Amino acid sequence: MKIKNDNNLDFALILAKHGVSKTKFRIHLLNLFYDKESLTVKEVMNKSSNLINKVTIYRALESFEEKGLIHIVPSSNNIIRYSLCNADECSASLHKHNHGHFICNNCNQTFCLENYKSPDIKLIEGFYINSLKLILEGYCKDCYLN
Amino acid sequence: MKIKNDNNLDFALILAKHGVSKTKFRIHLLNLFYDKESLTVKEVMNKSSNLINKVTIYRALESFEEKGLIHIVPSSNNIIRYSLCNADECSASLHKHNHGHFICNNCNQTFCLENYKSPDIKLIEGFYINSLKLILEGYCKDCYLN
DNA sequence: AAAATAAACGCAACTTAATTGCGTTATTTT
DNA sequence: AAAATAACGCAATTAAGTTGCGTTTATTTT
Known part of the structure; x- marks a missing residue:
């Protein structure tokens, strides 16, 4: 909150x-x-x-x-x-958002899921990783009930 | 694949x-x-x-x-x-994508990361979850080197 | 505190993804 | 094979996002 x-x-x-x-x-x-x-x-x-x-x-x-x-x-x-941004996660030089995001397919609001972290993948052979996202989709409480 | x-x-x-x-x-x-x-x-x-x-x-x-x-x-x-979509008609190998996906921001090719699974989140209070994805972006080997 | 510097602002014009209406062509249904 | 339905092409339009430039406001320097 x-x-x-x-x-x-x-x-x-x-x-x-x-x-x-x-x-x-x-x-x-x-x-x-x-x-x-x-x-x-x-x-x-x-x-x-x-x-x-x-x-x-x-x-x-x-x-x-x-x-x-x-x-x-x-x-x-x-x-x-x-x-x-989460104050301790981000700085001007580096955005670090390893928490998940929930997208409501009805109202299109996006919610940060601070308690659900994406796996900490640092390096995969053959790939240069810029960003890593854990994305959940569905319906938020308001849209699910109505 | x-x-x-x-x-x-x-x-x-x-x-x-x-x-x-x-x-x-x-x-x-x-x-x-x-x-x-x-x-x-x-x-x-x-x-x-x-x-x-x-x-x-x-x-x-x-x-x-x-x-x-x-x-x-x-x-x-x-x-x-x-x-x-994960349609019933299609073979098992084609679907069930609980593994991560890597998108190259240069050539736009996508790669299945079979060894990197998304966390098994079943339920989050206040949300009805339809889908869960682990998405990595960056550059693939070919695009990073050139 | 005033002057100099730097950043923010507003306007107009522009780019590009995506949409709509409509007449024509192709596909599906009977 | 004819009628009904859906897909298609074209031209015009909507809407998100961007750029350039002159003006205003905020910040830094003296």
């Missing part, structure tokens, strides 16, 4: 720690990620002032990712979805 | 069983899936006559998916990638 925090000062601090400029929008954006498991550009758009440009959203997400704040999570509907 | 079958009659039969019209292109398309772990529209295009329209490819894939022949597999580059 995510930690909810209404105090903007804390978010500004997190941004500063990661070397991300603390603009009004980027504080707001980080706030959104603390409220929701994963977000797409469209979902961010719907939760932001309609004065904010979509390019700004794309660039902010790109910056957050480069600075190790968020990471791309697998999705099945070919729309890029981001999720908060 | 996929079983290669040059006899069109068998593919026509599989199509018929799934209620898919057996046109020349659709037989060819099914053929492609028996040769390759996963395919994108672009890859299908490159392996088909250039007389075939891209809309035909999109619609054939859509139809195959609706009829339970293929399914969308997660990809990292937000381009839809399909893979054969």
Whole structure:
């Protein structure tokens, strides 16, 4: 479960720690990620002032990712979805997400399964490994019940 | 490893069983899936006559998916990638993929990693699990060296 | 604190994957 | 073999994501 925090000062601090400029929008954006498991550009758009440009959203997400704040999570509907990084797992230089991801085939939300790790495969002869993913698909509680 | 079958009659039969019209292109398309772990529209295009329209490819894939022949597999580059379903008609060697899959980000070939199994997760509270995949991405030997 | 530097922003135009409508052709059903 | 149904090709469109550039805002330096 995510930690909810209404105090903007804390978010500004997190941004500063990661070397991300603390603009009004980027504080707001980080706030959104603390409220929701994963977000797409469209979902961010719907939760932001309609004065904010979509390019700004794309660039902010790109910056957050480069600075190790968020990471791309697998999705099945070919729309890029981001999720908060685990503070001790990730750094600007290296994203390390060895936890599983659950994709709901109905609402398309992606959930990080922190307790389910993918096997720790370091090296396979003949392959240069960039990423390793444990992906589960099905229905989340809300979609399964309804 | 996929079983290669040059006899069109068998593919026509599989199509018929799934209620898919057996046109020349659709037989060819099914053929492609028996040769390759996963395919994108672009890859299908490159392996088909250039007389075939891209809309035909999109619609054939859509139809195959609706009829339970293929399914969308997660990809990292937000381009839809399909893979054969675990159908009853097919041999045991072809399916039951509890082993990992390696996707080369350069040549897009996929490799079965028979020796690397995905963890045996049966149940997670709050989720109804349909499928579980262990996906590795990076570069295969040929693409890494060149 | 002001000036200099760097990063973020908005706009418009662009690229590319994927979709839709419609008339035509091929396949399936009877 | 005719009627019904599904696939096909073409052209136009939608939508996600990207790029260039001039302007504004934030950060760093003096």
